[in-house]
Amino acid sequence: MGFTEMPSKERRLGDAVENFLETKRKKKRPEQTIKGYRWMIKKVNRALTEAGYDPYPNKWTEDTVNFLLDDVYCESQPGVVRREFSILNSYLMFHGNDIKEKMELEWQEDERKNVHWLTFAQARTIEQEAKGFERIVVHLELHIGLRRVEVLRLTVKDIQMGYFNVLGKGRRGGKWRQNPFDPETNAELNHFFELRDMEIRKARAKNPAVVVPDNLLIYERGGELFPYKRTAVDGMLKRIQERTGVEFSNHVLRRQFAKELHMSGEPISKISELLGHKDEKTTKLYIGIDMDQKVDSMNRLAQWRAQQTAQMGLPQNRGIFDEASKVSGQSGNHHSIEPDGPFSNVNNLWPFVLAAAC
Template sequence: MTEPKLLDQARHIMRIKHYSYRTEQTYIHWMTRFILFNKRPDGVIPHPRDLGAAEVEAFLSHLAVEGHVAASTQNVAMQAVLFLYHQVLHIELTGINALRARQDKRLPVVLTRAEVQRVLEHIHDPTARLQAKLLYGAGMRLLECLRLRVKDIDFGQHHIVLRDTKGNEDRVTLLPEQLIPLLHEHLRHIQSLHQADLKAGFGAVYLPDALERKYPNASKEWAWQYVFPASKRSVDPRSGQTRRHHADDSTLQRAVREAVKASGIAKLASCHTFRHSFATHLLEGGYDIRTVQELLGHKDVKTTMIYTHVLNKGPLGVRSPLDSPST
């Protein structure tokens, strides 16, 4: 079996290119799925070098037709397989005409301001509640919140710098004034935890790109610590070092799911719903759509415009004639 060596090569190249660990895991998953999909009736698994565009096309079509995957999932699978061929095997594939998964056009789930408050009130863990308030008050994505570093909260300028966001770009968003005292109190607790880690011989965090080699002591500095660290130290799967990673995303996801259920709100709300609600409520408040686009980090204003369809006056902001005063 040569597949493990091949996948190890893929991992190595992704790490050279500074792909995130989650992307690495996702790509390896789809590469493995593609390889096993081409297993022959006699049990032999051919090397991807012996396959080509036709097999890639068949795999992607299978995901759409029989796997019923979303268009975004099929696209990630395609990018993973193309990475395998282009970056690892150095084979250029052309003429891939797979059946495409249908791109569903669905409106985002949005909570009213009152519903947001009800959900927040039912998140009983103080740290999880603070995280949820940041998602809503600053329009963050879940991982943007969890990957936040101490140095990127600017209390003086009342803003937060989000690093390496979707699209590998930085952006600046709001720091809600209401959260400033809560964050100061939270950071005092986290700093005590960091000091305890340092005394125990630990205290380092993961640094992006080559910063750890360039600044060997920076990983233990307070400025680089995660605002929301994990409750326990763990072994970094790449370096093998024992570190305190950021908090796991499943913890907040579970807390929000339980809070929505406890609040009695009949909406399929999740952590991302806070971001949708942030954008919608800003537009309701009269803020310019370009400003909202910049805060959300959307490259195209068309992406932001979807929130104009869920404003509190119905589709497209139109008022029903039933509700209009008679003339």
């Protein structure tokens, strides 16, 4: 009597993917689209397997989804997350798993929210309006540069004399780094631990045998203490948004941290280390270049060219100001334009710009 060989786990997982894709093929989805679905689902399955999660679709739990959001998609634009999770949800539902539906996840509507920076004034407004536990979350992301998942993973033991031990992305493969305090950190921690101790006292009043988690962020409910989850942290920031009218996310605060470091003159290499980036190219995306910086660059270039021209004894390139000086009766030096003349307002130069363009 022969024995039927049981299919391997990899084969069963592959069949689960292909069976789902076949339903899309029957709905006349283009093969190129189906190919994209396959690539995306396999990418997610590899990440789950490497992190020690069961990738089979009917085994996904809330922890599985949170891992993907906090580690795999944490730096993706909201539009990408929304689209890919829509496909993943169809994949799960096909296999009888409605965990994503039960979690009632909310997505940012505007994709640009994940790629903009705050103004300096907006960042300070957020800090001033943060209350209670909100203060430490804002401080850790805006002043220390932590990811949301890193904030949630922080334990009391990770707080050292003058620095945090930070466990980076990856359930098992996350790398540790050390991020130093900034001048305000001690005061923020003192305020936070007063609130944390209040939560512990409330729990012990109801349940003297309550177990206190090592997690830094904890809350009391029914005499028990629980670590904060990503939805609770997101809720904190949402309340600050409602009070201030400033739109931002956990990731925007972290990007702002990088931006302000760059504006203060810190080199890319140091910023990259503080952010826990493997590649400085990623750090450069965080920093970005705004219009004011572009204008400053152009002004510095013009000054350098003028200096080089003067040193070489060459005539200045007067360009459009030649025409302006002819009309105003002044010399070719654009600094001598009459204060109240026809070119004292830059808008009066537009006729010459248009003439040159024609």
